[in-house]
Amino acid sequence: MPDVTETRLGVCNICEAICGLEFTLDGDRVTGVRGNPADPLSRGHICPKGVSIGDLHDDPDRLRRPVRRDRVTGEWTEIRWSEALDLVADEIAGAINRHGRDSVGIYLGNPNAHSLGFATHGTAMVKSLRTRNRFSASSVDQIPHQFVASLLFGHQLMIPISDLDRTNFFLVFGANPMASNGSLMTAPDFPQRVRDLKARGGRMVVVDPRRTETARVADEHVFVRPGTDAVVLLAMLHALFEIDGAVRPAAYVDGVERVREAVTDFTPEHAEHISGISADTIRRLTRELAEADGAAAYGRLGLSTQGFGSVCQWAVVCLNALTGNLDREGGVLFTEPAIDFVTTGLIGRGHFDLYRSRVRDAPEYGGELPVSVFAEEIETPGEGQIRAVLTVAGNPVLSTPDGKRLADAFDSLDFMAAVDIYVNETTRHADVILPPTTILERDHYDIVFQGLAVRNTARFTPAVFDKPRGARHDWEIFRDLAARITARLDHQPSRRARLKQRLRLGISPTFAIGMLLRRGGKTTISELRAHPEGIDLGPLRPTLPDRLRTPTKRIDLAQEVILADLDRVRSELAHPTDGLLLIGRRHQRDNNSWMHNVERLTRGRPRHQLLMHPDDLAERGITDGSRVRVASRVGQVEVEVAATDDMMPGVVSLPHGYGHQLPGTRMAGASEVVGVSINDLTDPERLDLSGNAALNGVPVTVDPA
Numbered sequence: 001m002p003d004v005t006e007t008r009l010g011v012c013n014i015c016e017a018i019c020g021l022e023f024t025l026d027g028d029r030v031t032g033v034r035g036n037p038a039d040p041l042s043r044g045h046i047c048p049k050g051v052s053i054g055d056l057h058d059d060p061d062r063l064r065r066p067v068r069r070d071r072v073t074g075e076w077t078e079i080r081w082s083e084a085l086d087l088v089a090d091e092i093a094g095a096i097n098r099h100g101r102d103s104v105g106i107y108l109g110n111p112n113a114h115s116l117g118f119a120t121h122g123t124a125m126v127k128s129l130r131t132r133n134r135f136s137a138s139s140v141d142q143i144p145h146q147f148v149a150s151l152l153f154g155h156q157l158m159i160p161i162s163d164l165d166r167t168n169f170f171l172v173f174g175a176n177p178m179a180s181n182g183s184l185m186t187a188p189d190f191p192q193r194v195r196d197l198k199a200r201g202g203r204m205v206v207v208d209p210r211r212t213e214t215a216r217v218a219d220e221h222v223f224v225r226p227g228t229d230a231v232v233l234l235a236m237l238h239a240l241f242e243i244d245g246a247v248r249p250a251a252y253v254d255g256v257e258r259v260r261e262a263v264t265d266f267t268p269e270h271a272e273h274i275s276g277i278s279a280d281t282i283r284r285l286t287r288e289l290a291e292a293d294g295a296a297a298y299g300r301l302g303l304s305t306q307g308f309g310s311v312c313q314w315a316v317v318c319l320n321a322l323t324g325n326l327d328r329e330g331g332v333l334f335t336e337p338a339i340d341f342v343t344t345g346l347i348g349r350g351h352f353d354l355y356r357s358r359v360r361d362a363p364e365y366g367g368e369l370p371v372s373v374f375a376e377e378i379e380t381p382g383e384g385q386i387r388a389v390l391t392v393a394g395n396p397v398l399s400t401p402d403g404k405r406l407a408d409a410f411d412s413l414d415f416m417a418a419v420d421i422y423v424n425e426t427t428r429h430a431d432v433i434l435p436p437t438t439i440l441e442r443d444h445y446d447i448v449f450q451g452l453a454v455r456n457t458a459r460f461t462p463a464v465f466d467k468p469r470g471a472r473h474d475w476e477i478f479r480d481l482a483a484r485i486t487a488r489l490d491h492q493p494s495r496r497a498r499l500k501q502r503l504r505l506g507i508s509p510t511f512a513i514g515m516l517l518r519r520g521g522k523t524t525i526s527e528l529r530a531h532p533e534g535i536d537l538g539p540l541r542p543t544l545p546d547r548l549r550t551p552t553k554r555i556d557l558a559q560e561v562i563l564a565d566l567d568r569v570r571s572e573l574a575h576p577t578d579g580l581l582l583i584g585r586r587h588q589r590d591n592n593s594w595m596h597n598v599e600r601l602t603r604g605r606p607r608h609q610l611l612m613h614p615d616d617l618a619e620r621g622i623t624d625g626s627r628v629r630v631a632s633r634v635g636q637v638e639v640e641v642a643a644t645d646d647m648m649p650g651v652v653s654l655p656h657g658y659g660h661q662l663p664g665t666r667m668a669g670a671s672e673v674v675g676v677s678i679n680d681l682t683d684p685e686r687l688d689l690s691g692n693a694a695l696n697g698v699p700v701t702v703d704p705a
């Protein structure tokens with residue numbers, strides 16, 4: 001146990017910003033948290049969630065021992081680790097032995113991307129199950145980014161990162177980095193980085209159906225009708241080809257002429273009709289992007305979670321590449337982390353449509369099926385039906401489309417287990433929950449987000465607290481589950497495969513990091529241990545075409561699968577939609593579907609309401625603050641409405657990850673922010689080409705409740 005009032009350096013892994021923190025400790029309690037100014041990436045930044053990280057550590061709602069649910073009474077009872085692991089292994093191996101590999105469904109929540117133990121051990125455990133029924137939060141988030149990256153650059157995580165610290169024109173579609181501090185663009189202290197951008201004479205323009213926190217500090221905000229960004233981006237490409245000398249791609253970029261032909265009929269005038277953005281504005285923004293001395297177009301979750309997410313992300317890359325801003329200082333570049341998941345092959349390149357889902361014939365991406373088909377794969381009888389589910393750090397009942405249906409489907413399973421620290425809206429359906437340690441009790445090296453950051457840095461932080469007696473790290477749970485399940489299978493893997501699994505899972509994450517750093521040659525674990533604040537490896541720099549993972553070491557913009565989808569854009573976005581469209585939103589004090597039971601984060605003004613333009617309220621005779629009924633094809637909810645001209649007329653917004661009202665969960669205490677779940681309205685039938693859910697632009701009606 002640390003000495004009284006000791007200070008230790010650590011990290012926040014709650015969101016992608018991965019801020020370096022300094023903790024003041026009193027015994028085994030955190031008494032103070034502040035941003036670490038010596039951290040070369042986060043530079044002292046901290047947000048309210050980071051300030052609350054000690055509350056998570058002490059959270060009385062957090063599970064610290066495995067629990068088993070009595071299916072009759074619903075009561076949870078603590079059980080021993082060995083009993084819990086044996087039970088989960090018996091049931092999962094039993095399902096495989098009786099019904100085949102695909103009878104096991106796996107759902108991986110977003111926190112796995114932030115866990116070192118999952119990176120080193122969780123992925124191996126999941127692979128060892130060899131089920132096609134793998135789902136994750138990625139298909140309600142960023143699959144279009146990964147899909148486009150694998151098509152154009154040859155690796156799913158070769159995601160171009162905006163050179164925020166040097167760009168002079170930052171064009172943002174469907175992203176709110178003032179709340180997120182960057183996503184697929186790790187940019188801690190985004191507010192200061194924007195102030196710096198303005199101080200050097202740069203401009204930020206935000207295109208969004210809501211005047212977001214980022215739009216408020218932008219030089220210009222442009223409203224766009226939800227789900228229509230594709231025609232705007234295609235019209236920008238059209239407009240770019242109209243400007244003399246504006247198209248100047250690098251020598252290794254192919255397919256330019258075919259792109260020009262493909263966007264011929266996507267005129268700015270057509271885009272104005274569909275999106276609500278004037279043709280003049282589209283042409284002007286295109287010219288500004290083309291003429292800036294270093295410009296970066298960036299589109300994030302709002303752009304990906306719509307019916308044409310992949311077309312949108314492709315068009316963003318085309319804009320950057322055709323204006324000569326790809327792989328250019330001040331434009332967009334690729335991060336070169338100390339542990340390089342691209343060049344080492346640590347993370348696969350990504351693949352699309354190698355197989356399809358059983359019921360709906362939906363394509364996989366990167367070995368995962370769209371989470372929108374999860375419920376039907378449990379409900380529909382036949383060979384390959386899911387009979388047992390394992391969730392890891394996820395709450396898909398709140399975070400995926402038609403969550404209520406998924407909750408009912410979970411109740412029909414033969415068995416369900418969860419690796420999680422909470423009884424939440426999803427894990428309440430489990431038979432067993434295995435709770436791992438949390439961030440302050442684990443060593444941390446961020447394999448994923450140091451590779452997607454706006455600066456090259458490396459940081460390893462040893463655990464702030466020792467692992468409590470009787471606790472298990474997530475990697476130990478994954479190791480033990482994989483071994484126990486494998487041992488119980490009727491059809492044993494080969495001796496070689498079992499040996500490989502034992503070797504891979506037998507080493508600790510920290511040991512693995514040491515080996516990977518040595519292989520990378522940029523730093524060592526010893527150097528990082530001596531500098532827990534992190535080390536600076538310099539600004540992003542041009543790396544193409546060497547870094548490309550395409551077979552030709554060239555970029556072909558004219559990807560058939562994307563160009564073919566333009567016909568769907570033509571037919572589905574031929575006319576403007578009538579009626580109200582629903583979009584989600586993110587708040588700085590929330591973290592997707594969790595942290596709503598942290599008291600200090602729930603203070604302040606309520607933020608669960610449906611946001612709606614005053615004209616839309618008046619048209620329906622609804623008063624500000626009253627309760628309304630919001631209905632979609634899938635379901636309906638009742639919630640308070642708040643009038644605001646931050647919303648584009650015709651658009652309403654609910655925050656995502658809300659709806660902690662269910663009995664039996666331990667997170668229902670913070671009644672101020674429970675709100676309703678937007679995913680009781682979102683529609684699992686609405687998918688992008690890549691299988692990503694189209695969560696935004698859902699047609700809804702709003703009436704007085």
Ligand code: SF4
Nearest residue numbers: 012015018019047050
């Ligand atoms: S922005 Fe906040 S939540 Fe995200 S890593 Fe930093 S302190 Fe943590």
